[in-house]
Amino acid sequence: MSKVLQLVGFRNGDEFFGVPISKVREIVRVPEITPVPDMPEFLKGVINLRGRIVAVVDMSRRLGTAGPGAKKANRVLILELGGSLTGLIVDSVSEIVKIDEESIEPPPEMISSIGAEYVTGVGKLKDRLFILLEIDKLMKPEEMLRVRAADRTDGAEDAVSAAG
Amino acid sequence: MDHENDTIMLTEEELDALKETFYAQALEMSEELTAEILSLEANDCAGEPVKRIKRYFHTLKGDSSSIGLKAISELIHSAEDLMAALEDRSIALDGAVLEVLLKSVDEIEKAISADRLGSKHEIPTRLKEDMEQLLGKARGTPRLAMTEYEELVLSTSLAEGMKIYRLTLEFSGDCVMKSASALLLLQYLSSEMEAIRVSPSPEDPAIESARFFECIAASKRPAHELKKLCLIPGVTSKAACEELDAASIVASPEKAGTETPVDSVDRGLDKAAPATIRVLSERVDQMMDLVGELVMGRSMIEELVGRFEARYPKDELVHGFVKARSFISRSLSDLQRSVMSIRMIPVEKVFRRFPRMVRDLSNSSGKEISLLLKGERTEIDKALVDVIGEPLLHIIRNAVDHGMETSADRKKAGKPAEGTITVEACHRDSEIVIRVADDGRGMDAGRLKEKAVSMGYVSPEQAGAMEDSEALRLIFIPGFSTAEKVSGISGRGIGMDIVKETVEGMRGSVSVVSSPGKGTEFTLRFPLTLSIMRAVLVRAGGTMYALPLGSVADIKRVRPHDIDSLTGMDVLNLKGGPLPLTGIDGHGAENRAGLRRSKAFVLTLKHGGRKVGLVVDSLAGEEELVVKAVDDAIVSTPLVSGASILGNGKVVLILNIGELISRTLTNPESLGYRRFERKPTGTNG
Numbered sequence: 133m134s135k136v137l138q139l140v141g142f143r144n145g146d147e148f149f150g151v152p153i154s155k156v157r158e159i160v161r162v163p164e165i166t167p168v169p170d171m172p173e174f175l176k177g178v179i180n181l182r183g184r185i186v187a188v189v190d191m192s193r194r195l196g197t198a199g200p201g202a203k204k205a206n207r208v209l210i211l212e213l214g215g216s217l218t219g220l221i222v223d224s225v226s227e228i229v230k231i232d233e234e235s236i237e238p239p240p241e242m243i244s245s246i247g248a249e250y251v252t253g254v255g256k257l258k259d260r261l262f263i264l265l266e267i268d269k270l271m272k273p274e275e276m277l278r279v280r281a282a283d284r285t286d287g288a289e290d291a292v293s294a295a296g
Numbered sequence: 297m298d299h300e301n302d303t304i305m306l307t308e309e310e311l312d313a314l315k316e317t318f319y320a321q322a323l324e325m326s327e328e329l330t331a332e333i334l335s336l337e338a339n340d341c342a343g344e345p346v347k348r349i350k351r352y353f354h355t356l357k358g359d360s361s362s363i364g365l366k367a368i369s370e371l372i373h374s375a376e377d378l379m380a381a382l383e384d385r386s387i388a389l390d391g392a393v394l395e396v397l398l399k400s401v402d403e404i405e406k407a408i409s410a411d412r413l414g415s416k417h418e419i420p421t422r423l424k425e426d427m428e429q430l431l432g433k434a435r436g437t438p439r440l441a442m443t444e445y446e447e448l449v450l451s452t453s454l455a456e457g458m459k460i461y462r463l464t465l466e467f468s469g470d471c472v473m474k475s476a477s478a479l480l481l482l483q484y485l486s487s488e489m490e491a492i493r494v495s496p497s498p499e500d501p502a503i504e505s506a507r508f509f510e511c512i513a514a515s516k517r518p519a520h521e522l523k524k525l526c527l528i529p530g531v532t533s534k535a536a537c538e539e540l541d542a543a544s545i546v547a548s549p550e551k552a553g554t555e556t557p558v559d560s561v562d563r564g565l566d567k568a569a570p571a572t573i574r575v576l577s578e579r580v581d582q583m584m585d586l587v588g589e590l591v592m593g594r595s596m597i598e599e600l601v602g603r604f605e606a607r608y609p610k611d612e613l614v615h616g617f618v619k620a621r622s623f624i625s626r627s628l629s630d631l632q633r634s635v636m637s638i639r640m641i642p643v644e645k646v647f648r649r650f651p652r653m654v655r656d657l658s659n660s661s662g663k664e665i666s667l668l669l670k671g672e673r674t675e676i677d678k679a680l681v682d683v684i685g686e687p688l689l690h691i692i693r694n695a696v697d698h699g700m701e702t703s704a705d706r707k708k709a710g711k712p713a714e715g716t717i718t719v720e721a722c723h724r725d726s727e728i729v730i731r732v733a734d735d736g737r738g739m740d741a742g743r744l745k746e747k748a749v750s751m752g753y754v755s756p757e758q759a760g761a762m763e764d765s766e767a768l769r770l771i772f773i774p775g776f777s778t779a780e781k782v783s784g785i786s787g788r789g790i791g792m793d794i795v796k797e798t799v800e801g802m803r804g805s806v807s808v809v810s811s812p813g814k815g816t817e818f819t820l821r822f823p824l825t826l827s828i829m830r831a832v833l834v835r836a837g838g839t840m841y842a843l844p845l846g847s848v849a850d851i852k853r854v855r856p857h858d859i860d861s862l863t864g865m866d867v868l869n870l871k872g873g874p875l876p877l878t879g880i881d882g883h884g885a886e887n888r889a890g891l892r893r894s895k896a897f898v899l900t901l902k903h904g905g906r907k908v909g910l911v912v913d914s915l916a917g918e919e920e921l922v923v924k925a926v927d928d929a930i931v932s933t934p935l936v937s938g939a940s941i942l943g944n945g946k947v948v949l950i951l952n953i954g955e956l957i958s959r960t961l962t963n964p965e966s967l968g969y970r971r972f973e974r975k976p977t978g979t980n981g
Contacts, residue, residue, distance in 0.1 A: 166947040167839055169881040170933035178926055178939060180947045183589065185924050185939045187931045218930065271930075 135233040139255075140209065141262060142222040144191045148262035149222075150229055150255065155267055157212045159225055179219060181210060188219030189271065211271060218271050229262070231255050236264060317574065318359050319412045325352050326405045331648040333397050334655065336389060349397075350379045356404065367419050368407050374427045375400045385447075387433055396426050398652070446512075449492050453514030458490070460540040461519060463511040465526055468533035475503050477531045482511070488525055489515035512540075577678060580638050584827055587628075587635050588922035591828060594628055595919065595943030597621055636825050639679070643721040643730070644672035646685045650692060650719060657696045664703050664713055665696060670720035676728050677826045683802055684730070684820070687795040691732045691818050692717060694792075699736035699816050709813065711735065726824050726846060733817040739810040741767040751776070765905075768808050772796040772958075800954040802826060803844060803923075803937050805904035821904075827923055831940075831950065833916035834899065836880045840948050841912075842921055842940060843899065847953040849907065850900035851915065868898055868909050875900060875909040878960035880951065881935065903953040908960045919943075923950065935959075 139150035140159070165177040165188060174193035178185050188208055205224040210217055239251040252264040332349045353376045361369035375397060381387040403419050410417035450460065471477055478498040482491050493512040496503045503509060515522055523537040601617045608614065647669050658665040676684075695717050703713040718733045741764035748754045748770045754762070770776055774793040799806045804822035823829060823846065831842040832851075852868070859877065860867050867874035877898065898909040921940035937952035 164946060166939075166949060168931055168933060168936060168949060170935050171931065175930060178931060178947050178949070180941050180945055183592075183941065185926045185941070185947055187926060189930070 137231050137233050137236070139229045139231060139264070140225065141227050141229040142207070142209065142225045144195070144223045148226070148260055150231075150262050150264050151209070151211070151267045153228065155211050155213065157210045157217060160208050160210060160219075162206045162208055162221060176221060179208070181217065181219075184217060186210065186217045186219050188221055191220055191222045194220075194270070211267060213268055213271055220271070229255075229257055231257055239263075315363060315412075316576070318363055319408055320576075321574065322356055322359060322408050323405060325356055326401050326408070327645070327648060328352060329356075329401045330398065330652055333394065333401065334651045336394070346379060346383050350376060350383075353379065360404075360408075363411075365407060365411060368404055371400055371403060371419055371424070371427075374424075374431060377431055378427065381431065387430060392426070393430060396423065396430055399423050400427070446492050449490060450514065453490055453492075458514040458516050459519075460492075461489075461513050461515060461522060462538045462540055463513060463522065463526055464508055464536040464538075465511070465532045466508050466534040467506070468530060471531050473504075474506065474509075475499070475501075478503060478509055481526070481528060481531055484528075485513075485525060488517060489513040489522060575638075580635070580678070583635050584639065587632050588827060588924075590628055591632065591920060591922050592941060592943065594621075594624060597624065599943040632828060636677075636827075639677055639825075639827075640675035641678050641681050642672060643674045643676050643681070643728075645681055646688065647672050647719060647721070649685060649689070653689065654692065654696065654717065657693065661696060661700075662702065663696065663700050663715065665700055665715045665717060667692075668716055668718040668720075670718065671722045674721040674723060674728065676721070676822070677824070679826050680728070680802060680822055683798060684822075687798045687806075687820070688719070688730065688732065690792075690795055692719065695732065695734040695736060695816065699734040699738075701737050705737075709737075723824070728822045728824060730820040730822075731817060732820075733815060735815040738812040738814055738816055739768060739771075739808075740812055741810075744768065744770050748773075748776070765809070766961075768810055769958075771808070772806075796954070797934060800934065800952055801937065803829070803950075803952075805954050807904040829921055829923055829950075830918065831921045832899070832918050833942075833948065834897070834910075834912040835914045835916050836912040839880075840916055840942075840946070841880060842919075842948045842950045843901065843910070844950070844953065845918065847901050847903055848899050849902045852898045852900070852909075853895060854898050854911075855895050866911075875907060876960055877909045877911050878956065879911060880956075881959075901953050901957065903957050906957050906961060908957050910956070921948070921950070 138153040140153050140156045141148060141150050143149075160181070163179045165179055167177040168175065168187075171177075174190050176188045176190050176193075178187050180186075203223070206221060207225045208219040208221050209225070210219055236253040236255045238253055239248050240254070250266045250270045252266050255262055255264055329349060329352050332345050332352070335345050336349070353372050357369045357372040357376065360372065378387070378393065378397065382389055382393065387393065400423065403417075403423060407417040407419065453460070465481075467474055467477070475498045478494070482494065482498070485491070491511050491513045495510050496506055498509075513522075517525075519537040519539050523535045526532060526535040526537070598621060601621050604611075604617060605614050650669065651667055654665055654667040700715045700717075701709065701711075706713055706715060716735050718731070720731045720733075722729055744767045745754070745759040745762060748767075749756050749759050753770065753773055753776070759767075771792045772795075775791065776793070796806050799820055799822075802822055803826065804820055806821075807819050808816065809819075810816040823844065830845040832845055832848050833840055833842055835841075854868065858868060860869050860874070866877040868877055869875075875898075897912050897915055899912065901908055901910055919942070921942075923938045924940055926936075926939050934955040935952055936949045938950045940948055940950060942948055
């Protein structure tokens with residue numbers, strides 16, 4: 133008997149990703165974002181989620197794969213990680229995916245634009261491959277700060293690709 | 297276990313709630329205990345404090361055994377015995393006794409904290425042994441519990457050749473008004489004997505329900521004569537008179553138990569204290585959140601009424617709306633104040649940790665230091681209580697460790713051998729001010745500058761130009777204060793940069809003044825309430841920001857030609873001197889372009905004795921904001937102290953004025969402050 137995983141599938145750039153549905157509190161349209169000074173590019177700012185103030189991270193900027201930019205289909209995945217809420221802006225949310233745990237394979241060396249350390253595995257559904265994200269790690273403040281430090285050193289390239 | 301059978305009526309949840317109450321209460325009590333035990337040392341008296349300590353121990357014992365913490369209740373039982381021994385002077389209050397008492401409280405705390413987390417804490421056998429040894433010593437010299445005065449009477453009576461008796465008198469069944477009868481009897485006997493102690497005392501209402509009363513008395517008469525004298529028809533029906541051995545007066549077994557006297561003390565105190573209820577602090581926080589929501593709702597209504605009024609100025613409903621709005625406003629302010637007052641706690645709760653620490657530190661460092669606490673009754677926000685302990689502790693620790701000289705050095709400098717650290721709290725205007733002052737050697741601005749230069753924080757030229765007051769602020773640079781060769785005392789602590797960060801995180805400020813040879817004084821200021829604040833809203837680079845009203849000293853409209861440049865920094869020339877200008881992120885550049893373009897506003901911000909001018913595009917009014925935490929650790933810039941949601945649902949960031957000023961006035965490149973890439977502002981791709 134193998135377990136069936138339920139994932140929220142979303143598209144970012146040319147790739148499909150999945151995060152366990154248990155980590156996603158809700159999915160909202162991109163609301164007005166208040167920018168925060170001093171923060172790296174990928175941290176878009178904070179939003180008002182029914183009275184709670186929640187930080188939102190831009191998935192493309194976070195991974196360094198700038199997408200085509202703001203579109204109507206953009207959504208914010210409100211993730212509940214370690215008791216606090218964080219928003220993740222993605223290009224579009226496709227569907228809820230059910231997948232056999234056994235069909236998930238370990239991540240190959242270089243599978244996508246993102247580092248292997250953020251990937252739990254690769255799943256296959258119909259003909260589509262999608263990347264199962266190690267979302268806790270991707271969104272961990274310490275990891276973010278590490279990226280932030282890197283952001284500082286090669287901020288110039290980042291600024292170029294950030295023209296969205 | 298027995299107690300589980302007793303509590304079988306409780307559901308799991310109820311038991312948990314009960315336990316949580318117990319933990320909170322017990323930890324609070326253990327703090328009180330530490331303070332009381334230390335006061336024993338200071339006064340060396342065995343009166344009221346001893347009674348209070350016994351009462352705390354007693355309550356703790358009962359509670360902990362009811363919750364199944366057997367080891368703890370046993371330890372407390374021994375501690376109670378020790379207190380009883382102290383009270384009846386069968387043991388003297390010395391360092392060893394104090395140490396054992398303080399350690400016991402520590403162990404109680406540890407065991408409670410452990411149990412709270414679901415783990416077990418073993419009480420060290422060493423402590424138990426020490427305790428037993430002291431108790432053994434006490435038992436070796438069992439004596440009747442006597443106050444100093446009673447002892448005096450006793451010894452003078454003995455010197456006059458009197459004998460000591462214990463009279464046990466039974467009230468006769470038809471005795472009415474036992475209190476008056478007992479008094480009359482004692483008066484009648486006063487020519488024959490000296491009553492040293494009567495219990496229950498005739499003044500005690502408890503005597504009316506008593507069947508016996510007991511009297512320790514000194515008399516020249518033999519026992520049988522005294523006994524006869526005591527028998528008065530209608531008052532006493534039986535009398536017993538027993539001579540006590542003067543050298544070792546032994547308390548009768550039923551009197552030696554600590555339970556009865558402690559209980560009576562308990563009742564007495566309950567009567568005196570104002571009626572209180574214990575509420576989980578989360579509930580108060582919840583209430584505060586709800587008030588916050590209401591304040592937000594009020595802003596929404598205000599905005600809507602304003603718009604309605606603008607659209608239909610002549611509508612008859614306008615007047616009604618305005619009236620309803622001000623009614624809600626008034627009640628809400630009252631509600632806010634009362635909820636706020638629930639959250640206010642005397643700062644004593646923080647202060648009372650300090651005597652113990654200063655005592656330990658002065659013992660271990662061999663310096664003579666006395667701690668002076670002032671304004672302990674000053675009430676501060678509960679949220680502050682939880683966080684200011686650590687920074688204050690650090691400042692005090694530093695004062696002991698670095699500030700204070702040894703007694704020998706102090707004498708050489710013509711100062712009293714004993715150094716004094718003063719910790720004082722007070723309300724000033726709408727601020728809470730906490731001052732930590734020492735009369736030690738003070739800080740040497742010159743040495744601070746040297747160190748800053750050698751560590752590469754400032755160039756020698758910058759150091760040379762630096763005012764002494766500015767040099768003192770160098771200690772707040774991350775890594776500066778902790779880099780010093782550190783002794784065991786303050787080395788492991790947090791650095792002064794963390795002190796500053798913690799204080800500013802609570803929208804407070806910290807400043808320091810020092811004069812060599814005279815001492816150092818730290819001043820911490822906090823807003824009176826942390827959850828609601830009056831703010832000035834401004835717009836800069838297309839984004840709205842909030843500034844605490846209290847930090848805005850002045851608002852000016854400026855044109856490009858008003859701005860001067862001074863050593864690369866934009867300044868506004870005012871009568872009082874040039875005012876350095878800055879943008880939202882603490883770097884002047886952001887607003888400079890806008891400033892050149894047209895007119896703008898400059899807000900003079902003051903914080904911790906320093907001032908800068910903040911350049912903004914426009915003003916957006918003044919509003920009461922509910923301060924909210926940002927729900928994420930990712931947003932962790934010291935520039936932002938909090939956020940709030942406006943009436944229109946938009947999020948506005950509250951700027952940390954302290955950080956803004958620090959960034960403006962210190963050169964970020966050379967000071968090694970947190971540096972980030974400047975983002976192009978106002979552009980969104």
